[in-house]
Amino acid sequence: MDEHHSHEPAVELPPTRRKVYTWLIHGTMSLIGAALAVPAAIYLLFPPKTRKEAEWVETADLASLPVGTPTEISFQRNRVDGWKVISEKATAWVVKGADGQVTAFTPNCTHLGCAYHWDDPSHTFVCPCHTSSFSIDGKVLAGPAPRPLDRYMVKIESGKLEIGPPEAHA
């Protein structure tokens, strides 16, 4: 924009050369954009490759659990969270049947994750958020919950209840 240079109009390229140049510019830039966007999408969307070691935590004495009444137990477990392993308190609703079989439900309603509780008079699990209710074996009785209560893997080792990772829900 120097004054001494604006004396005559700038020369234009012939239309075909213009077209070729424009096409090449757009093509190259698109390729570069893709070479950046694809790795970025993979980086953000692929799940992290964390070694999932199933951790079993010893919790309550089997004998101390009442038969037929759900009990909320809490235990300490380690969880991989991003680049950290954190030790946290976790809870489970444990039901011991007459046959000694134990089921451990994860403590969150399958609807939106609120903490439900056992309502003894009605003999159901009741979620305070949207009044979903579940039977003692976790089946949905009422409300918006889309599936039965989720469960932890359990095993019994020398009279102690051991709780593992949550089961994959159907």
Place this chain on the structure above:
Amino acid sequence: MRKIIDWVEHRTGLETAIKNFLYEDIPASSGWHQIIGSTAVFFFVIQVFTGGLLAFNYAPTPGDSYNSVKYIITALTGGKLIRGLHHWGASMMLIIVVLHMLQVFLYGAYKKPREATWMVGCVLLLIVLVFGLTGYLLPWDNRAYWGTVVTTQITGMAPVLGPYMQRLMGAESGVSVVTFSRFYALHTILLPPLVMILIGIHIYLVRKHGVAPAVDDTAPRRKFFPEQVFKDTVGVAIAFIILFTMAVVADVPLGRLADPTDTAYIPRPEWYFLFLFQTLKFFKGPLEVIGAVVLPGVAVGVLFLVPFIDRGPMIRLGKRTFAFTFAILGILAWTGLTTAAIATTPPNPEENEAAVTEGTGGVQAWQKLPPPELEGLGYFRKQNCVACHPGAGKKGIGPDLTEMPAEHRNAAWLNPHFKNPSSVVPGSSMPPVTLNDAALNSLSAFVLKLTPQNEAGLMSAPDFAVQGAMVYQANKCNACHQINGVGQKLGPALDGVGLRHDRAWLEKHFADPQGTSPGTIMPAYKLNATDLDNLCKYLLQLPKAGG
């Protein structure tokens, strides 16, 4: 499509704005030599893009930052590539900016009325350097930590301002967590928008004065788009291909976690600062300030004032002998200093562990450790304990382990604490140590050994010794042998075994005990090459009993 464009154009005038930008008149003499500036802008965009992606998975606190970088490059698909792009992009950015500057310098394109453009460019160059300096610390490995220690010390040398600048960096008593946060804030919050603004001003000034034409350029002017834009695109594409190849092929190292007690580590700055580092060596004692601050200061000052020093009219490129001589001398000096710095850099113990073996000083504290405790040091390193427990007299997130209260000084307290920190110390932010009981016992044994006096000596144990002790423990050698008073006496004690046998004998002994010691009850051990190497090196370093 046309309709949408028209709609937007009618409301924002965007199309006209872009067209005005692209259909700018440029001199007929413009061409390939002017593509570097656009490439620099493109690289800034790449750095912002990849930097943002890294920030999505980065924990900006010392210790955690290291773990999160490790997470990015090991757990995340493509994480290594993104970090590679950012790391090599930073280096290439500097090269491109310097090339751009060199082109402008050689052509004399900074002359009146373009002095301001040049000076804004100089500021941008300095900011690129500050980007490199601050980004260097963020992975928080040994390289980052020790490199920054040197940088902050040099800053402290500046006359008058030095101590204040050091305080501003939170580095009065060495690199601290405060330094880290300030570097992070500069690198990610303050500098990027500043660079955007300056690039804006720089381009505005280029547009205001027009691209500098050659001296005898009287041919009709041309449009910036599409011919010159195409040339710029070629430059961008070539640079990008180089960058991408580097990011794929060349691994960006992540060393050991920053360890302020690691006295063996030899700090080195990033390659483009090596020449400064080398210059420093020529100035000893009270003169050091000249190499550290005065010379670089003068150089930057001269660079800024180039348009006022060289005030003559534009002359042909071929006649700018002085500029050429100056540039060539500069490049030669830089290359010479950098090569000298590389040539005189001894390898770091991390890269060459055997080097430690040859040094025969006194017996180090670690050499007196029984194998289980040395094994414990191995777990201490593997679990990055040093991230929060940096050592005596240093501030860390966790307490100083050499000054543990007496009631904690036993495995019965430590082991449950390792397994589940917050159950023993409520509110503890320490992550649990996921090791089996035997390993925890070793870790406890090691931690209990720590005192403020022996800490440095213990922590300096070379990696081969620690690994060797771990192999020794894993193979239960202690069931028959004794080292430093620990283990059974079925076989000979191994203290000072290096005085009796050599490496070849040891290797043969492990593979075929009967061959070296007929009648021995020792079984043969098949160790893999690394384990065998570490074990032999470790055993050969064992001092005589009582020695």
